[in-house]
Amino acid sequence: MEYFVQQLINGITLGSIYGLIAIGYTMVYGIIGMINFAHGDIFMVGAFLALIAFLVAVAAGVSSVPLALFIVLLVSMALTALYGWTVERIAYRPLRQSFRLAPLISAIGMSIVLENYVQVAQGARVKPLPPLVHGGYTLFEGNDFAVRLSNIQIIVVITTIALMAGFSFVVARTRLGRNMRACEQDMKMAALVGIDVDRTISLTFVIGAALAAVAGLMFLLYYGVVDFFIGFLAGVKAFTAAVLGGIGSLPGAMIGGILIGLIETMWSAYFSIEYKDVAAFGILIIVLIFLPTGLLGRPEVEKV
Amino acid sequence: MPREGKLDRPPDLPAALKEAAIAALVAFGLFVLLIGIRTDQGPTGALVFTTRFGALAAIVAAVFVATALRALFWRRIVLAFGSVAPIPIKRSAARLANYAAAAFLGFALLVPIVFYGNRYLLDLGILIVTYTMLGFGLNIVVGLAGLLDLGYVAFYAVGAYSYALIAQYFGLSFWICLPLAGLLAAFAGILLGFPVLRLRGDYLAIVTLGFGEIIRFVLLNWQSLTGGPNGIPGIPRPSFFGLPFNASEHGFAATFGLHYSPTHRIVFLYYVILTLALLTNWVTLRLRRLPIGRAWEALREDEVACRALGVNTTNTKLTAFAMGAMFGGFAGAFFATRQGFISPESFTFTESALVLAIVVLGGMGSQLGVAIAATVMLGGFELFREFHQYRMLVFGIAMVAIVIYRPRGLVATRAPSVSLGKPKDISAAAVGDARTETPA
Numbered sequence: 001m002e003y004f005v006q007q008l009i010n011g012i013t014l015g016s017i018y019g020l021i022a023i024g025y026t027m028v029y030g031i032i033g034m035i036n037f038a039h040g041d042i043f044m045v046g047a048f049l050a051l052i053a054f055l056v057a058v059a060a061g062v063s064s065v066p067l068a069l070f071i072v073l074l075v076s077m078a079l080t081a082l083y084g085w086t087v088e089r090i091a092y093r094p095l096r097q098s099f100r101l102a103p104l105i106s107a108i109g110m111s112i113v114l115e116n117y118v119q120v121a122q123g124a125r126v127k128p129l130p131p132l133v134h135g136g137y138t139l140f141e142g143n144d145f146a147v148r149l150s151n152i153q154i155i156v157v158i159t160t161i162a163l164m165a166g167f168s169f170v171v172a173r174t175r176l177g178r179n180m181r182a183c184e185q186d187m188k189m190a191a192l193v194g195i196d197v198d199r200t201i202s203l204t205f206v207i208g209a210a211l212a213a214v215a216g217l218m219f220l221l222y223y224g225v226v227d228f229f230i231g232f233l234a235g236v237k238a239f240t241a242a243v244l245g246g247i248g249s250l251p252g253a254m255i256g257g258i259l260i261g262l263i264e265t266m267w268s269a270y271f272s273i274e275y276k277d278v279a280a281f282g283i284l285i286i287v288l289i290f291l292p293t294g295l296l297g298r299p300e301v302e303k304v
Numbered sequence: 305m306p307r308e309g310k311l312d313r314p315p316d317l318p319a320a321l322k323e324a325a326i327a328a329l330v331a332f333g334l335f336v337l338l339i340g341i342r343t344d345q346g347p348t349g350a351l352v353f354t355t356r357f358g359a360l361a362a363i364v365a366a367v368f369v370a371t372a373l374r375a376l377f378w379r380r381i382v383l384a385f386g387s388v389a390p391i392p393i394k395r396s397a398a399r400l401a402n403y404a405a406a407a408f409l410g411f412a413l414l415v416p417i418v419f420y421g422n423r424y425l426l427d428l429g430i431l432i433v434t435y436t437m438l439g440f441g442l443n444i445v446v447g448l449a450g451l452l453d454l455g456y457v458a459f460y461a462v463g464a465y466s467y468a469l470i471a472q473y474f475g476l477s478f479w480i481c482l483p484l485a486g487l488l489a490a491f492a493g494i495l496l497g498f499p500v501l502r503l504r505g506d507y508l509a510i511v512t513l514g515f516g517e518i519i520r521f522v523l524l525n526w527q528s529l530t531g532g533p534n535g536i537p538g539i540p541r542p543s544f545f546g547l548p549f550n551a552s553e554h555g556f557a558a559t560f561g562l563h564y565s566p567t568h569r570i571v572f573l574y575y576v577i578l579t580l581a582l583l584t585n586w587v588t589l590r591l592r593r594l595p596i597g598r599a600w601e602a603l604r605e606d607e608v609a610c611r612a613l614g615v616n617t618t619n620t621k622l623t624a625f626a627m628g629a630m631f632g633g634f635a636g637a638f639f640a641t642r643q644g645f646i647s648p649e650s651f652t653f654t655e656s657a658l659v660l661a662i663v664v665l666g667g668m669g670s671q672l673g674v675a676i677a678a679t680v681m682l683g684g685f686e687l688f689r690e691f692h693q694y695r696m697l698v699f700g701i702a703m704v705a706i707v708i709y710r711p712r713g714l715v716a717t718r719a720p721s722v723s724l725g726k727p728k729d730i731s732a733a734a735v736g737d738a739r740t741e742t743p744a
Contacts, residue, residue, distance in 0.1 A: 035506045045338070052337045055353050075337075082333045094708045101452050102707050104506050105664055108454070109703030112657060116697040121338045127351060232653070236517075239510060274525040281514035281521075288507055289499045 002145040007269045008262070013153045013222065015261020016160035020215035021238035022245065022253035023167065024084075024208030030184045030248035031204050032096070037107035038087055040235015041114035042209050046080040046216030047226045048118055051127055053079075065132050069217075076217055077210040084209025085202055087114075093198065111231075119228040126227040133221060156218045163214060164254055167207070171250060180204060184248070233277060237264070240284040246297025255295060320375035328368035335363055405672045412578060416571040426570045430577055430642065432682045434635055437581035439662040439674035441631030444588055446660065447669035448597065449624035450604025451501075452509040455516025456659055458496075459489040459629040461523065461651035463636025468536040468646055469529070478542035482637050489633020490626040492519075497625035501618050516656055523648040535647025542641050544572060577638050584631045585671050591627070600624050604669075654696070661703050667710075 021043050028036045053075040054068060062068045091110045095102045136150030171177035179200045182190040191197045219234070220226055241260040245252025260280065267279040287294070340360040346352035412433070419425040438460065445453045466485040470476055476484075500511045523530045530536065541549065547556040549569035556572075557564035591597040599620045602610050611617055640646050662681055666673030685695055 035510060049337050051351075052341050052343060052353070055343060055351060056337070056341065059353070079333055079337060082330065086330060086334060091704050091708070095711075098707070098711050101450070101506070101509075102711055104452060104509055105660070106704050106707045108657060108660070109700045109707065112696055112700030113704065116694075116700060118338065120693055120697060122343060125345065127343055128345070128349070129351065236510070236514065243507075275521065278518050278521045278525075281518050284514050285500065285511050288503055288511055292503065292507070 002140070002142050002147050003269070005139075006145070006147045007265050009147070009149055009153060011262035011265035012258055013156050013261070014265060015241075015258035016156050017215045017218050017222070017257075018234070018238045018241045018260050019254040019257025020160055020163065020211050020218070021234060022241040022257045023164075023250060024212050025239050025242040026245070026247050026249065026253040027180075027204050027208050029242070031180060031201060032092075032103075032187075034092070034103040035107065035239065036092075036205075036208075037104060037235070038091075038110040038114055039208065039212060040233075040238065041111045041231035042080060042084055042087070043212040043216050043219075043234055043238075044226070044228065044231030045083050045114060045118060046076055046209070046213030047220050047230065048122060048127075048216075048228075049079050049213065050076040050217040050220050051129060051226055054129070054132075069132070069221075073214065073217055077213045080213030080216070081206040081210040083114075084205040084212075088202055088205040093201075111235075115228055115231065122228065124228065126225045128225050129220060131221075131224055152221055156222060159214065159218065160254075163211060164250075167211070168250060170207075176200070176203060233280075236284070237280045240280055240287070242294075243284065244287050244291075244294055246294030248298070249294070249296040252294055252296035317376070320372050323375045324368045324372035327371035328364050331364045331367035332360075335360055339363060401672055405675075408672065408675060409582075416574050420567065420571070423567065423570065426567070426574060428682070428686055430570070430574050432679050433574070433577045433581050434639060434642075435659065435662060435682055436675045436678040437577060437584050437635045437638075438632060438659045439666065439678050440581060440584040440588060440671065441628045441635065442659050442663050443628075443666075443669065443671070443674055444591075444600075444631070445624050445628035446663050447674075448588070448592065448604065449600040449621060450668075451621060451624060452506070452660075453512045453625075453628065454509050454653070454656055454660065455496075455512035455514070455519075456628070456632055457651045457653070457656040458512075458516040458519040459493060459632030460636040460639065460655070461519050461648075462489045462492045462629075463633030464640040464646045464651075465523065465530060465536070465636075466633065467637035467640045468539045471540050472536065472538075478540070478637070478641050479545070482634060485637035486630040486633040489636065490630035492633075493626040493629025494622060497622045501621040501625065513653065513656075516651075516653060520648050520651055523651070531647075533647060533649075535645060535649070536640075537645045539640050539644050539646065541569065541644060542573070542576065573638075573642055577635075577642075580634055580638060584634075587627075587631075588671065596620065596623055601669075658699075661699060664703060665706055 021039065024039045024042070025036060028034065028039070050072050053072045057068045057071050062071065087110055091106045092103050095106055131152075133150075133152040133155060136148050136153070139147045139149055141147070171180060179190070179195045180203075182193070182195055183197055183200050187197055190200075215234075216226075219230070237260055238257065241256035242253050243256070244259055245254070245256025260283070263283060264276050264280060268276045271279075340355060340357055341353050342356055343351045343353045412429075415429045416426060419429070438456070441459075442453060442456045445451050445456070463485040466488040467478070467481045470481045470484060471478070496512070496515050500508060503511060524532055526532070543549065544556045547554065547559050549556050549566075549572065551564040552558065555564065556562075556568055562568070592601070599610070599615050602613075602615065603617060603620055607617060610620075639650070643650075658681075662677045663674060665681065666675070666677035681699070685692075688695060
């Protein structure tokens with residue numbers, strides 16, 4: 001029981017990170033109907049930017065960890081958002097009228113570019129960062145097993161909830177959100193009623209990338225290591241989360257993320273740690289076959 | 305697409321400089337931390353960083369100059385060379401392609417004779433033909449049927465491991481194992497395809513990617529069967545229809561009264577894979593003329609229309625999938641026998657991406673294009689060997705650039721084998737229009 005609760009806590013933390021990445025997939029898919037294959041690598045770039053920004057901040061004499069983390073959060077969000085914007089501008093926008101699979105192929109190319117760019121620029125070795133946030137609480141003990149909730153887990157979950165709330169507000173209540181929803185329903189019609197479609201799509205990518213940057217920072221704090229390849233698996237799992245929750249749906253992305261985090265943690269805890277990534281891929285396949293609209297998604301209407 | 309009215313306008317220097325300044329600013333933001341600062345593990349294990357502002361300044365300056373030049377002269381270049389869209393398909397071009405294909409094939413046949421003494425070039429030749437064959441196989445799935453398969457390497461792996469394991473446990477020879485490996489790979493294709501082929505294009509892509517990774521993870525972790533990360537060593541080499549390539553008196557050299565040379569086997573392997581590749585090519589070309597091939601092409605052009613006309617889309621996709629998988633399996637068995645050693649390392653997503661890039665570059669659906677793309681790409685990798693850390697980077701950039709500027713392939717086009725009415729000049733814009741405006 002204690003063991004289970006502990007895995008529950010770990011799973012929710014991990015799932016929050018996946019959820020943050022999944023939002024990027026789900027939003028882009030909702031609006032332009034493409035899988036932004038490079039999004040996992042945007043997350044990886046975000047993690048690297050956070051790492052480097054932190055080292056620079058420390059070298060510049062910022063000694064308080066919370067302040068440094070706050071600066072790092074802002075810097076990495078801003079710069080990762082710039083990456084998201086650039087990727088959309090270079091690799092996806094020219095293809096909006098092209099054949100069906102073109103954006104996906106371009107996205108795969110972009111994913112290869114980002115991975116190898118970071119590998120060339122920063123080396124292939126893993127980058128360790130000593131734990132910055134210490135401490136935590138022991139919730140309860142029993143059977144020689146103490147259930148712990150660490151401060152970093154609290155930070156991850158609270159940040160995720162705050163961002164989710166903020167972002168849902170943006171989508172539901174602001175002009176930008178209204179434009180986004182309009183583009184999602186019908187891009188041509190949205191353009192006719194005076195919405196700047198290009199700008200809305202750009203902003204979608206910018207927001208998705210900024211959220212991925214937060215996920216990158218959380219990943220860095222939680223695991224303490226990054227390398228240029230983390231984006232691939234994290235990306236696939238987050239995509240699975242988006243599909244599981246119902247692609248195009250924001251709460252779906254979050255729920256899907258947490259479910260995937262839980263499944264992965266439980267699988268490693270009770271079955272086998274070697275096959276945990278197989279579990280993620282397996283779930284993706286099973287969900288797509290039996291529940292292609294996901295938990296909260298709408299069935300897709302095929303238009304000629 | 306160039307806007308006609310603006311073509312004759314003189315270059316606008318202030319506007320170009322402004323655009324370049326913005327691009328340079330964006331580039332600075334992108335590269336300031338990742339290029340400007342390099343992190344490495346210091347002597348104590350903690351990360352230390354060094355600055356590389358010189359490289360950063362150079363890149364930003366390069367972006368500035370490139371953007372300014374593009375803004376000033378791009379329209380003129382477009383004007384001078386006509387459209388950046390693909391060259392229209394002409395009959396003369398088609399005949400030229402036939403000659404090119406014949407010349408290419410002739411050269412491929414002569415490679416072992418011309419370069420007999422050069423082991424390095426022969427090995428490169430084998431590599432190029434192997435990837436050409438993989439490209440042909442994937443071309444059936446992606447180019448003909450229009451199904452994006454990101455896990456093609458899975459079938460390659462199934463073929464390689466099938467041969468290695470059958471040879472190891474049952475002692476069967478390469479020539480018996482080859483069809484078995486193909487069959488097993490085709491079976492794997494059907495196994496995967498059956499449940500997932502109802503999915504729409506991009507979902508299918510992700511599922512195949514997942515399948516590729518699952519196969520790799522299983523190979524890594526099923527230690528008792530596959531040897532896990534250590535792979536399978538000592539895979540038997542192929543024999544010349546029973547005559548082994550060794551110095552013994554029953555060997556190939558002794559039987560034909562030749563002096564024994566290890567090159568014999570390399571040449572033999574080269575011709576084996578060339579035959580397999582040509583077989584794949586021939587089967588593809590013939591299949592394209594069968595109803596199933598027509599159905600594949602129709603499916604690629606418009607799935608909804610296909611279904612309306614009574615084509616069983618699931619079965620059609622499944623055959624394409626199985627066919628592509630089978631040829632992947634053949635190539636895998638060949639790979640295993642050539643290497644003599646296989647491990648899951650050889651079957652990563654990068655491999656799938658490489659084959660996919662060959663197909664995309666070659667102009668999805670074109671056989672000659674695939675062969676040229678494989679030659680250019682793998683030859684290029686070898687030429688720029690010392691820059692090997694940049695090669696995947698360049699290759700990713702090429703993939704994006706090709707899809708944007710030459711969406712129907714660098715080398716060739718992929719017109720349907722039959723169509724009603726005149727074939728139209730196809731560019732990215734026309735494809736978009738065709739999808740929305742002309743009835744299928």
